Amino acid sequence: MIKGIHHVQITIPKDTEQEARLFYCEVLNLPEIEKPASLQGRGGFWIQVGDREVHIGSEDGVERNLTKAHIGYEVIDLSVIKNILIEHGITIIECVPIPGYERFEFRDPFDNRVECIQRVVQSTD
Secondary structure, X not given: OOOOOOEEEEEEOOOOHHHHHHHHHHHOOOOEEOOOHHHHHHOOEEEEEOOEEEEEEEOOOOXXXXXXOEEEXXXXXXXXXXXXXXXXXXXXXXXXXXXXXXXXXXXXXXOOEEXXXXXXXXXXX
């Protein structure tokens, strides 16, 4: 039976790997991990996010801005990541509230929908 999530995959347009590396590895500060040699010729790259992997594949002909599909990154400090994104010209999209969490969304430079979420301690007043 299923015991967990090993990785998720998002896609970027072909031939945009360098721009994607700058955004994901430099702006978001996520480390790139080596793809197996058998997959290296397929384009894209992989990053480590906590104890999971995000595989960033390349494909054309995808209308990424039309989908609600997304990846949600749990963050330590929502305001820090929000400020980093704003400094890099990323538009922040406010979300419908979820009890116990603060969150926002954005579209990466390739129109993938991304959520950043932080658990907040509820006051017992």
